[in-house]
Amino acid sequence: MRYLPLTDTDRAAMLDVIGAPSIDALFADVPADLYLDKPIEGLPLHASEMAVERHMRALSKQNLAAADAPFFLGAGAYRHHVPASVDHLIQRGEFLTAYTPYQPEIAQGTLQMLFEFQSQVARLFGCAVANASMYDGSTACWEAITMAGRVTKRRKAILSCGLHPHYVSTAQTMARFEGHGIDYALPTLTAETDFAALADKVDGETGCVVVQYPDILGRIGDMTALADACHAAGALLVAVVTEPVALGALKSPGEMGADIVVGEGQALGVGLQFGGPYLGLFAVRDPRHVRQMPGRLCGETVDAEGKRGFVLTLSTREQHIRREKATSNICTNAGLCALAFSVHMTLLGEKGLRALAAENHRLACLAADRLAQVPGVTALNEAFFNEFTLVVPCDARQLVRDMAGKGVLGGVSLGKFYPDGQGRENSLVVAVTETVTAEDIECLAATLQECLA
Structure with a gap:
């Protein structure tokens, strides 16, 4: 698409509509000492394309790559x-997009892939239903906390000290704006998980308990007793899996009573990718909770002629449709990464x-x-x-x-x-x-x- 720069009149009209006196006013929350008052030292104001490419190649040689x-x-x-066939298949023209189509029923191949992906994630996590992917593991974790709040009508979340600190930080940041209470303590260097201590914390105000499996220290614990404690108090147990390959050897969180299982799918098919894009996984054990799930859900059906087909069953929970009434701000999915995950899982x-x-x-x-x-x-x-x-x-x-x-x-x-x-x-x-x-x-x-x- 063409680049169409706005005029000063356009900008003034936009500021008038939103009620801001100037563009600078839109950045009022940024501390003044973080603003640049002069060009960045050592960074030239301009350079030729060849010079920039040469400079960037020189910088890249300073890296120590994972494969080296x-x-x-x-x-x-x-x-x-990651098998070479994964990259080959995801680059096919009919798949090479990061998004779910907005007129989805015309893209049966994409919908079938997402349906198979959901089936794989649900089975891997020991759950009944999985959605069509999310941005990454940390945002999927936060969405699980907010979903638990909707189900239980409680806004307190207890986070395990073994939860990845980036996931904790995401939850704490979002909780500031959503009014959720976050109970979290830093980890201690012990061989045992903190599941027993978490069970003692659960009370009538608790909406969910969030644990990681295996946790940030690599520890593995049986969450069955913790799940029982949560359910006895009317709370939900959320399990976070950052290494899905582990579930090829370990009992699934759903089998141990976790109500919502989320995670990061990067390990299968996606690769390290310098930190992104990654792939959020999300599943629920109880089919009654499907309506409270964030994101999209693809389903299988038959057409007017009785032939097998696929549809985008649930997308009305999303921001692009329900605006401020949406249950989630996830208005797309990591479709290409989900495809890579699904292809890798299928090959295995x-x-x-x-x-x-x-x-x-x-x-x-x-x-x-x-x-x-x-x-x-x-x-x-x-x-x-x-x-x-x-x-x-x-x-x-x-x-x-x-x-x-x-x-x-x-x-x-x-x-x-x-x-x-x-x-x-x-x-x-x-x-x-x-x-x-x-x-x-x-x-x-x-x-x-x-x-x-």
Whole structure:
């Protein structure tokens, strides 16, 4: 589409309609000390296209790419092998869009794909119904909290200390504007989850309890008793899954009584992508809650001739239709990422997913045993899937930088998330997937020992 710049008269008319005296008034909430009072130092005012390309290529060479080094980063974003056929299929012309069509019934292929995606997510999570995807895991988590508020008519959410801090931050930010109460405490470095303590907190004001499975420290807990405690008090249990491959080996949250299961689908089909776009997953265990779900829902039906067809069953909950009365501000879905997830899941199948999960766990156990032999290093976890926490005798943030300088991406420091001390700055979260080799693990152990010496 063409670029049609507005005139001063156009701008004045728009400001008059919204009642703002100037464009600057629209940014009144931005602190004055954050405004630039001069051009950014060192940034030229203009440059040729070739010069910019040359400069950006030089900058990119300073990166240490995931595929170019032993890679043990995780904490919510995971490197798995994505088959080449995934990228080939999602680039087909009939699929290459990030959006659900707004006249959907003419795009039967897209609707069928989303229907299959929903079926896969529902089965993976142990739930009855899943929606047609959301923006990412953190916003899906917040949508689960608001949905629980609508179902229970309560606006208090208790968040596990093991919930990813980015998800916590998203919930806290949105709660400021939505009037929800958030009960959250920072994690302590223990091998056990905080599920029992959460159950003791549930009261008649609680709308939901939110837990992560496995959690930010890689810990795994049985949430059955917590689900029972929530239900006895009239609250819902929300489970967050940031590593869907784990469910190839672990009991699903729905089987343990979680009412809403959300998560991040990046690990299957999508890839790291420098932090985005990612893929939010959302499912409910009780079909009676379908009407309160955010986002879209695709369904299967038959046409006038009795032939199988697909329709956009539910979209009336969304912002683009109901405006301020909508139950969700999600007015689209991450369609291309959902397709990549679905293609990858289809290629794996149930047997392949279980085998992939088993290989992840095998390698993680191998790594945990080897790294625990490094002097001064202890493993926190008693149980984990493919991610675990190490306690080291120094600030893990500097340790991560030192290892990266030696060509090893050795993990994520908890001090990056929790810089306030309490021992968390001495903790390193290590993720091991099928992309890691035994040689990579030995390299990490040797590099870790060298940096600690």
